[in-house]
Amino acid sequence: MKTTISIEKTKSERTRHPEDQLGFGKYFADHMFIAEYSEGSWKEARIVPYGPLSLDPGASVFHYGQALFEGMKAFRGQNDRIHLFRPDFHVRRLAHGAEKLCMPSVPAELFTEAVEALVKVDSSWIPKSEGSALYLRPTLIGTESFLGVRPSQKYLFFIITSPVGPYYSEGFNPVKIWIERSRVRAAVGGLGDIKAGANYAASLAASTAAKKKDFAQVLWLDSMERKYIEEVGTMNVFFKINDEVITPALNGSILAGATRDCVIQLLKSWNIPVTERKISIDEVFDAHKTGQLKEVFGSGTAAVVSSVGELADQDHRITINNNQVGDLTKKLLNEITSIQLGKKSDPFGWVKVLES
Amino acid sequence: MKTTISIEKTKSERTRHPEDQLGFGKYFADHMFIAEYSEGSWKEARIVPYGPLSLDPGASVFHYGQALFEGMKAFRGQNDRIHLFRPDFHVRRLAHGAEKLCMPSVPAELFTEAVEALVKVDSSWIPKSEGSALYLRPTLIGTESFLGVRPSQKYLFFIITSPVGPYYSEGFNPVKIWIERSRVRAAVGGLGDIKAGANYAASLAASTAAKKKDFAQVLWLDSMERKYIEEVGTMNVFFKINDEVITPALNGSILAGATRDCVIQLLKSWNIPVTERKISIDEVFDAHKTGQLKEVFGSGTAAVVSSVGELADQDHRITINNNQVGDLTKKLLNEITSIQLGKKSDPFGWVKVLES
Numbered sequence: 001m002k003t004t005i006s007i008e009k010t011k012s013e014r015t016r017h018p019e020d021q022l023g024f025g026k027y028f029a030d031h032m033f034i035a036e037y038s039e040g041s042w043k044e045a046r047i048v049p050y051g052p053l054s055l056d057p058g059a060s061v062f063h064y065g066q067a068l069f070e071g072m073k074a075f076r077g078q079n080d081r082i083h084l085f086r087p088d089f090h091v092r093r094l095a096h097g098a099e100k101l102c103m104p105s106v107p108a109e110l111f112t113e114a115v116e117a118l119v120k121v122d123s124s125w126i127p128k129s130e131g132s133a134l135y136l137r138p139t140l141i142g143t144e145s146f147l148g149v150r151p152s153q154k155y156l157f158f159i160i161t162s163p164v165g166p167y168y169s170e171g172f173n174p175v176k177i178w179i180e181r182s183r184v185r186a187a188v189g190g191l192g193d194i195k196a197g198a199n200y201a202a203s204l205a206a207s208t209a210a211k212k213k214d215f216a217q218v219l220w221l222d223s224m225e226r227k228y229i230e231e232v233g234t235m236n237v238f239f240k241i242n243d244e245v246i247t248p249a250l251n252g253s254i255l256a257g258a259t260r261d262c263v264i265q266l267l268k269s270w271n272i273p274v275t276e277r278k279i280s281i282d283e284v285f286d287a288h289k290t291g292q293l294k295e296v297f298g299s300g301t302a303a304v305v306s307s308v309g310e311l312a313d314q315d316h317r318i319t320i321n322n323n324q325v326g327d328l329t330k331k332l333l334n335e336i337t338s339i340q341l342g343k344k345s346d347p348f349g350w351v352k353v354l355e356s
Numbered sequence: 357m358k359t360t361i362s363i364e365k366t367k368s369e370r371t372r373h374p375e376d377q378l379g380f381g382k383y384f385a386d387h388m389f390i391a392e393y394s395e396g397s398w399k400e401a402r403i404v405p406y407g408p409l410s411l412d413p414g415a416s417v418f419h420y421g422q423a424l425f426e427g428m429k430a431f432r433g434q435n436d437r438i439h440l441f442r443p444d445f446h447v448r449r450l451a452h453g454a455e456k457l458c459m460p461s462v463p464a465e466l467f468t469e470a471v472e473a474l475v476k477v478d479s480s481w482i483p484k485s486e487g488s489a490l491y492l493r494p495t496l497i498g499t500e501s502f503l504g505v506r507p508s509q510k511y512l513f514f515i516i517t518s519p520v521g522p523y524y525s526e527g528f529n530p531v532k533i534w535i536e537r538s539r540v541r542a543a544v545g546g547l548g549d550i551k552a553g554a555n556y557a558a559s560l561a562a563s564t565a566a567k568k569k570d571f572a573q574v575l576w577l578d579s580m581e582r583k584y585i586e587e588v589g590t591m592n593v594f595f596k597i598n599d600e601v602i603t604p605a606l607n608g609s610i611l612a613g614a615t616r617d618c619v620i621q622l623l624k625s626w627n628i629p630v631t632e633r634k635i636s637i638d639e640v641f642d643a644h645k646t647g648q649l650k651e652v653f654g655s656g657t658a659a660v661v662s663s664v665g666e667l668a669d670q671d672h673r674i675t676i677n678n679n680q681v682g683d684l685t686k687k688l689l690n691e692i693t694s695i696q697l698g699k700k701s702d703p704f705g706w707v708k709v710l711e712s
Contacts, residue, residue, distance in 0.1 A: 024503070024504055025414075025502050025503025025504040026502060028414060028501075032413060050413070052410040052411055052412055052413070053410070053411055053412075053413050054408040054409070054410050055408055055409055055411065056408055056409075057388055057406070057407075057408070057409050057495070057514055057516045058381075058384060058493075058516060058518075061417065061418065061423070061553075062417065062423055062425075062495055062497055062553070063423065063425055063493070063495065063553055063556070064553055064556040064557060064560070065421055065423060065552070065553030065554045065555070065556050065557030065558075066557055066560070067417070067418055067419065067421060067553075067557070069418075069419055071503075100561055101557055101560060101561070102560040102561055102564050135503065137414075137419070137503055139413070139418055139419065141418055145384075146381050146382060147380070147381025147427075147491065147493055147518055148380055148381040148658075149556050149559065149560070149563065149589070149590050150560070150563070150564070151560050151564060158413055160413045160414060162414075162503055182545055183545045183546070184543045184544065184545030184546045185546075186543075186546070187540045187542075187543035187546070187579040188540065188579075189538055189539045189540030189579065190539070190540045190541075190542070190543070190546075190558050190579070191554075191557065191558050196421070196554075196557055197417075197418070197419055197420055197421030197423075197553075197554070197557075198421045198547075198552075198553070198554030198555075198557045198558060199421070199554075200419070200420040200421050200505050201420060201421030201422055201423070201457055201547065201552055201553075201554045202421075202546050202547050202554060203505065204420070204422070204457060204458040204505070204506070204507050205456055205457070205458055207505065207506070208458050208506070208507060223543040223544075223545065223546070223579055223580070224579070224580050233505070234505050302504075
């Protein structure tokens with residue numbers, strides 16, 4: 001099924017900023033995609049100039065948290081072609097999230113055609129410098145105006161795009177992570193495994209407190225026993241203990257990250273043992289004490305791979321790999337970014353090269 | 357401190373509906389209150405015609421769940437005067453929620469003056485029939501446009517109002533409640549004790565599933581042991597066991613309802629033993645088995661007091677008080693609604709009568 005997407009080009013281009021001053025998520029490109037859902041179907045799929053949404057103050061997104069998003073990237077690859085990274089993964093995850101939030105899913109065709117059409121219209125906004133990208137934010141919100149707790153009967157699906165600069169413009173340096181002992185991001189049986197706004201709302205107080213202590217992000221522990229590791233801030237997390245890489249198994253409250261999946265597939269292809277299982281913070285401390293904790297790193301769409309140099313809470317403070325980026329961490333970052341740009345072959349089928 | 361609130365009256369009045377057809381949260385009155393927060397202060401407090409909000413698609417409320425609300429009521433009381441119910445309680449709870457969501461709190465003066473000015477402007481929208489009210493929905497949302505997980509630096513505080521009809525227009529009948537065994541609304545350490553959109557998002561799948569089974573709402577159990585009772589759907593819950601009334605203690609994941617507080621204060625004033633403590637679903641089943649479970653009821657702003665006639669899950673189904681509304685439940689509903697309307701004296705200082 002081919003969706004008809006109308007395109008209205010902007011008459012006043014938005015300000016462009018030098019690539020080394022882009023940062024992350026600060027600026028938006030010229031256009032956005034919008035489609036509306038009501039009475040059982042998606043309607044009026046269109047690309048229009050980036051601009052404000054007009055929503056009734058009774059819209060359910062303002063009251064009952066029906067908000068879900070994806071984060072994905074488009075790159076300027078080899079031969080100047082546009083590379084989309086894992087669009088299929090993101091459309092599947094959005095559908096899973098929509099089901100949990102009682103929202104209609106966005107059909108794969110609509111999602112794919114919208115992403116591709118939008119990226120082509122704003123292709124001049126894809127930055128060229130290494131590590132930069134056009135970040136895409138597909139977003140699904142409830143828009144029906146009513147008060148009373150039930151799923152909305154109307155929705156808006158929109159995609160905005162933001163040119164983002166190299167994440168490691170100041171060097172690929174390890175970050176400090178604070179272990180959150182009292183606050184909880186999500187419980188099993190809740191929304192932790194989907195990209196619902198709700199999870200991020202629940203994370204703000206902890207991450208704000210950690211930043212005040214000069215830590216980059218927090219390490220979340222499970223809501224029941226408060227000892228099993230879930231994820232790091234906005235990333236999944238991996239521990240290299242001796243020659244094995246361990247990451248928390250997807251238990252329903254941990255987000256199934258696209259980059260997490262890349263890391264696992266790569267490690268397997270390299271014959272490096274990788275295990276998805278429960279791992280407690282005490283096991284990490286013990287491995288550090290006995291010299292077996294070799295590397296810790298996070299994975300996510302924004303940072304790709306992030307080296308963790310320090311883990312701390314009120315009573316502990318451990319330094320990992322002398323606060324140096326580990327070899328495996330470096331290799332993973334290099335491999336994934338090389339595949340994204342088409343500098344290395346893509347045996348996993350992660351990259352969709354757009355025909356221009 | 358007196359806030360200056362500008363008032364722009366509507367030029368095209370909204371459609372009015374007969375009081376017996378109002379329902380709940382379906383229609384909105386002519387005006388709304390809006391104020392904007394940026395650079396550390398609230399600005400441009402104004403009453404304007406009810407109408408759409410214009411927000412950037414990058415606004416944090418669409419992505420990171422910074423959305424918080426209150427629900428309160430204004431009544432047409434004795435001598436035709438306007439009665440606000442517990443505005444002080446709501447301003448305090450909004451402030452507590454704002455702090456947990458890293459949002460600026462709305463100053464008590466601003467909140468109070470906004471509510472009073474808005475209700476006066478739309479006083480003709482307060483329905484007159486018994487059980488009806490003008491429902492007020494103060495709402496606080498993050499509006500800064502950026503992508504990246506951190507608190508917004510801009511906010512919108514708005515109040516919309518909805519004339520609501522008698523909740524028990526079809527009679528004060530007991531409802532059936534489904535015990536949710538797998539899904540979790542909120543965990544201790546999370547956002548359960550505040551009126552964040554996030555909690556309601558997390559509740560939709562369970563309540564939708566319960567409604568399909570012909571149950572009105574769900575009974576939420578704790579996220580850790582899945583046996584202690586938290587609340588019912590959008591209400592707090594009380595169990596009369598022999599002559600004692602028991603309600604779950606506020607543990608951080610249960611909403612501190614305004615009506616819950618009313619019920620506790622009234623029971624104490626009547627010298628009826630009321631205990632806030634952990635209570636498990638098994639204790640309720642046991643009390644039923646031995647004939648000691650006399651009444652079960654919920655409390656909330658919308659329904660005031662709601663009688664529970666049946667509690668069920670996959671393996672249990674108990675009928676309470678022969679599926680009849682209990683005497684204490686009836687007495688509480690009657691007392692609270694009488695105080696709201698000024699038919700009975702208000703020893704607790706719940707009602708604020710507006711000078712016209």
